[in-house]
Amino acid sequence: MDKQKSKLVYGSIIIIVIIWIVIFFLLNKWWKTNNYENKKIIENTNVSNYLDTISINKLAWILYTESWATEINKKIDYLVSKNDLWKASFLSSFLWDYKNSLNYRDSLCKNQNNENKEFCDKLDTKLKLSISDTKWNKITWVKISVDWNINFNQNKDLYNNFVHRLRFSKKWYLDSYEKVVLWNWSDSIIETNPKLLKTNYIINTDSNKEISYKTKKFDYKIDANSFVNLDWSPVSGNIDIYFFDIWASDWDLSVLNLDVFDENWTLLWSSMSTLWMPLIKAYSWENELKLAKEITWTGIIQNLERAPWIDLVNVPKNTWLTKVDLDKYNIPPFWNLDQTNWVWKTSSMKILDEKWNYEFKLY
Numbered sequence: 001m002d003k004q005k006s007k008l009v010y011g012s013i014i015i016i017v018i019i020w021i022v023i024f025f026l027l028n029k030w031w032k033t034n035n036y037e038n039k040k041i042i043e044n045t046n047v048s049n050y051l052d053t054i055s056i057n058k059l060a061w062i063l064y065t066e067s068w069a070t071e072i073n074k075k076i077d078y079l080v081s082k083n084d085l086w087k088a089s090f091l092s093s094f095l096w097d098y099k100n101s102l103n104y105r106d107s108l109c110k111n112q113n114n115e116n117k118e119f120c121d122k123l124d125t126k127l128k129l130s131i132s133d134t135k136w137n138k139i140t141w142v143k144i145s146v147d148w149n150i151n152f153n154q155n156k157d158l159y160n161n162f163v164h165r166l167r168f169s170k171k172w173y174l175d176s177y178e179k180v181v182l183w184n185w186s187d188s189i190i191e192t193n194p195k196l197l198k199t200n201y202i203i204n205t206d207s208n209k210e211i212s213y214k215t216k217k218f219d220y221k222i223d224a225n226s227f228v229n230l231d232w233s234p235v236s237g238n239i240d241i242y243f244f245d246i247w248a249s250d251w252d253l254s255v256l257n258l259d260v261f262d263e264n265w266t267l268l269w270s271s272m273s274t275l276w277m278p279l280i281k282a283y284s285w286e287n288e289l290k291l292a293k294e295i296t297w298t299g300i301i302q303n304l305e306r307a308p309w310i311d312l313v314n315v316p317k318n319t320w321l322t323k324v325d326l327d328k329y330n331i332p333p334f335w336n337l338d339q340t341n342w343v344w345k346t347s348s349m350k351i352l353d354e355k356w357n358y359e360f361k362l363y
Contacts, residue, residue: 051079056090056161060181063094069267080104086119086161093163095265096341098148105159118184122157125182128191131168134253139196142170160184165342168194171283172202174244177254177342197253201243207235207284217245218278218299227282227289235284244279255279260335260344262323278362279337290339295362298352301332312354320348334360 054062062068068075072091079088085104092101109120131139144152145167158164159182166178176194201215211222220243227235250256260268278297282289301310315321315329323346326333336347348361 051075051084051087052082054087056087057183059087059090060094063091063267071264071266073265076100090161090163093159094259095261096165096338096343101162119161121160121184123160123182123184123186123188125156125158126189127152127154127156127166128189130193131176132193132195133173134195134197136195139170139173142168142194142196144168158182160186166190166192167342168196169288170196171240171281171286171288172242173198174246174253174255174279175281175339177258179258194254195252197244197250199242199244201245203241204238205241207237207239211241213241213243215243215245215278218243218297220278220280220295220297222295223293226291226293226295227284228292229284230288230290232292235289237284239289240283242281242283244281246277246279255337258337258343262346277335277337278360279339280362291363293363296359297362298357298359301356301358312351312356315351317351317353320350334358336360336362 050062051059063072072095076088076091076095076097079085079091085108089101089104089108092098092104105119108116127144131142133139144154146152146156146158147164152166158180161184162182164180164182166180168176168178173196176196178190178192178194180190201213203211203213205211207227208224210224211220211226213220213222222241225234227239227241229235246253246255262268278299280291280295309330310332311329315331316325321331323333325331331349331351334347334349335344337343338345347363350359351357352359
């Protein structure tokens with residue numbers, strides 16, 4: 001009988017403990033959810049306050065925090081509405097929106113006074129560099145561009161309180177990039193050692209012909225007249241097209257370290273979710289060309305980390321996937337290098353079958 005009572009007592013204690021554990025778990029989950037929602041409300045409420053009071057140099061630091069990197073264009077709109085054009089100009093340059101950035105700056109510098117002087121004055125900047133290929137062989141006759149494709153030529157007056165991007169380009173080679181943030185107290189010497197990757201994938205073809213080409217990882221289909229001159233004038237005759245397969249482990253290639261944005265201009269950090277990425281450059285003689293039409297290419301998903309969770313069975317086939325689809329079926333996002341803006345942006349893709357084949361838009 002004592003043993004029977006002991007069993008009942010111990011059983012009751014175990015049941016009570018289990019009930020308390022369940023209650024604790026539910027309360028803890030509720031508290032975390034509620035606390036998270038409250039935190040997001042507080043963050044959203046404080047965004048405007050911070051934008052009103054924070055200095056530009058501190059603003060540059062918080063851009064790389066999760067809560068501040070979201071929908072940066074909306075923050076710019078808020079600053080413009082408050083006529084805080086210095087910060088609006090800086091954030092616009094960060095997004096590579098140089099047209100608006102310079103408009104905001106020019107409106108303040110039109111009637112320059114002592115208050116605006118430190119922002120309006122340019123810095124006499126000198127570039128100190130040594131350019132090499134990936135095997136450390138020195139390369140000469142490299143074109144150096146800054147921002148909106150103004151030639152640098154070693155010396156240049158650049159804007160302060162501004163995000164500049166430099167590009168080092170040469171025929172046959174993958175471009176190298178450098179992001180430079182200049183302040184009115186910055187050193188006027190920019191030191192950098194860009195590395196350029198040479199490709200073995202090249203074709204010479206008539207610009208008026210449709211093109212199909214295969215590299216190690218990708219199949220390209222390029223419509224006729226897909227390339228134009230940088231001033232958008234048409235190209236005729238033969239052109240050289242260079243294809244680049246970029247491996248994600250090539251961490252020392254600067255192209256993999258450019259900023260990455262989604263369609264809402266939210267800064268992202270996983271710039272290479274997939275292991276292979278394609279790039280194309282084209283030239284007419286020594287004149288670089290740009291894309292006028294979208295290029296489609298097909299390949300096989302290369303993402304060993306996410307592979308076990310990718311739902312290739314149920315994901316819609318042969319249709320362009322939305323962000324909701326990518327999240328639902330755990331498909332790794334794909335990025336397109338905007339070679340006008342020199343930032344990575346999310347791009348459209350579709351799954352072709354259950355054998356990891358996909359199609360992607362390059363533009």
